[in-house]
Amino acid sequence: MSRHASELSLAELSQMGADAAGEAIDAALAKGVPVTGLIADDKGELKLARRYADGSIEWIEEAPSSANGEMGLYYKGTTDNVLYNYVNPVDVVDISDKEHLFAELVTTDAFCRLSDVRFLGGIDYLLVPVPNGSRTNTRYTRYQHSLGVASLAMLYADMRELSEQDRRLAYAAALLHDIGHAPLSHSLEPVFEEAFGVNHHQATEDIIMGRVELGKDVNKVLRRYRVDPERLVAVLAGEDDPFEGFFAGPINFDTIEAVLRSKQYMNPSLVGQNPIAVARAAINRSTKTDRDVIDSFWNDKNDVYKLIVRSRDGVLADNFCQHLARRVLNKLSVNDYFSTEKQIFRKIPELRAGLTMDLSNYRKYTAVDEPVRYKLRRFYVDKDSSFFTRDDHSRYRQSKQDRILIVAAPRQSGRDWSEWDLFDESSIPPFETVF
Numbered sequence: 001m002s003r004h005a006s007e008l009s010l011a012e013l014s015q016m017g018a019d020a021a022g023e024a025i026d027a028a029l030a031k032g033v034p035v036t037g038l039i040a041d042d043k044g045e046l047k048l049a050r051r052y053a054d055g056s057i058e059w060i061e062e063a064p065s066s067a068n069g070e071m072g073l074y075y076k077g078t079t080d081n082v083l084y085n086y087v088n089p090v091d092v093v094d095i096s097d098k099e100h101l102f103a104e105l106v107t108t109d110a111f112c113r114l115s116d117v118r119f120l121g122g123i124d125y126l127l128v129p130v131p132n133g134s135r136t137n138t139r140y141t142r143y144q145h146s147l148g149v150a151s152l153a154m155l156y157a158d159m160r161e162l163s164e165q166d167r168r169l170a171y172a173a174a175l176l177h178d179i180g181h182a183p184l185s186h187s188l189e190p191v192f193e194e195a196f197g198v199n200h201h202q203a204t205e206d207i208i209m210g211r212v213e214l215g216k217d218v219n220k221v222l223r224r225y226r227v228d229p230e231r232l233v234a235v236l237a238g239e240d241d242p243f244e245g246f247f248a249g250p251i252n253f254d255t256i257e258a259v260l261r262s263k264q265y266m267n268p269s270l271v272g273q274n275p276i277a278v279a280r281a282a283i284n285r286s287t288k289t290d291r292d293v294i295d296s297f298w299n300d301k302n303d304v305y306k307l308i309v310r311s312r313d314g315v316l317a318d319n320f321c322q323h324l325a326r327r328v329l330n331k332l333s334v335n336d337y338f339s340t341e342k343q344i345f346r347k348i349p350e351l352r353a354g355l356t357m358d359l360s361n362y363r364k365y366t367a368v369d370e371p372v373r374y375k376l377r378r379f380y381v382d383k384d385s386s387f388f389t390r391d392d393h394s395r396y397r398q399s400k401q402d403r404i405l406i407v408a409a410p411r412q413s414g415r416d417w418s419e420w421d422l423f424d425e426s427s428i429p430p431f432e433t434v435f
Contacts, residue, residue, distance in 0.1 A: 084274045086140060086261055089148035101168050101225040102150070105175050108217045110207050114143035114178065116340035119261065121187030122317035123308065125355035127265050140261060142178045142185065148261065150174040152253040152279040156246060159283050165226065170243055172227050173235045176218070177247070177254055180204030182337045183344040187321040194326075196334040203337060205233050214338050244283075250396040251282045251294060259297065262304040273297060291387040298396050302379040315374050315405055317355065324351055376401040 028035050036050045050058040096103030105111055118124040119140040128139045153174035157167040180203030182189050193199045206212045208229050210219030222229050234240035238248030246252050260275045273296065281293035308314055325332065331347050345352035378399045385394035 121185035129356040
């Protein structure tokens with residue numbers, strides 16, 4: 001099937017943020033220009049299709065022509081225009097045949113445990129209370145995210161033509177960067193740190209160094225392939241930077257994959273930027289298009305924090321998990337930090353039940369009367385600082401504010417809790433701004 005003249009393509013849309021893509025689609029259709037992209041069918045699955053100005057849809061069964069450098073969504077391979085698969089970011093079997101270190105790391109108990117650690121913690125259960133497996137109604141895990149980060153590290157290794165040992169160090173660091181996350185990720189971690197002195201940074205190091213039982217196999221595998229565990233820990237901590245800041249700088253593999261994965265919760269029917277395309281632009285740093293892609297990505301990060309991570313719902317989910325865990329702390333031990341969410345829910349069934357509750361149950365479970373304190377984070381681009389010199393700490397900035405949320409009673413019964421004005425913060429100023 002040939003490309004229509006003046007057609008707005010998926011490749012062009014993938015370089016835009018969600019708002020810009022929406023405006024471009026509206027403008028194209030208004031001019032009678034067809035748009036090729038992803039459209040949800042009647043089952044909620046995204047499929048490649050061409051939409052016309054009259055509203056009709058032409059479903060595309062085959063990959064579009066590769067003319068003009070475009071590749072189809074179903075092309076077997078890694079190209080920037082292929083739809084990024086957040087459920088299966090890489091072909092584990094295919095990579096394992098070529099990268100034996102990769103194959104052994106992803107089958108360790110420590111790595112497999114991440115398949116039962118939700119990516120956004122309690123927020124996952126709040127945003128997707130009843131997942132059904134479709135792309136538009138899916139919870140994600142730290143396992144999937146870690147595979148995605150590894151795919152970006154391998155892209156970097158290919159583009160920079162790294163030696164075999166440096167390549168292994170890069171993708172091993174990517175695979176293991178979240179290996180120390182607790183069940184429910186950041187939602188429960190503060191309680192484990194308060195009670196037992198363990199957080200994901202320390203736990204990650206302990207697993208990689210083999211100091212805990214769960215990490216002994218990981219440590220043995222790394223040493224078998226001559227990857228120094230101490231150096232790997234230093235790379236993750238930013239103390240050793242052989243990879244141009246892509247593990248510890250503002251624009252790093254972890255952040256790229258995490259932010260764009262998080263955007264799927266905002267509107268999974270829209271196709272935003274592809275993590276592979278963003279990583280490639282960050283590595284290249286040679287054109288204005290590269291700059292615009294990364295600037296747009298940083299704005300995406302601001303949207304994710306504003307609308308998900310530090311949204312009212314996000315603060316509510318985290319606060320609920322922590323409040324309930326503190327109330328039943330006698331049921332927990334330091335060993336539970338290295339367990340899974342299924343195991344935690346068996347110990348604290350109220351936690352699982354509460355994450356899909358209505359607001360009245362939330363108030364019953366927590367008895368929260370005091371204000372909820374949290375950090376508000378905003379991300380912005382300082383365009384006076386150069387993109388091309390890789391001074392990312394100057395160009396890609398953030399601000400932090402101490403904020404308070406006041407828990408408010410529901411205005412009426414019988415409404416879904418997500419429709420309520422849960423908090424009232426309009427009259428409460430921030431305590432402090434830290435740049």
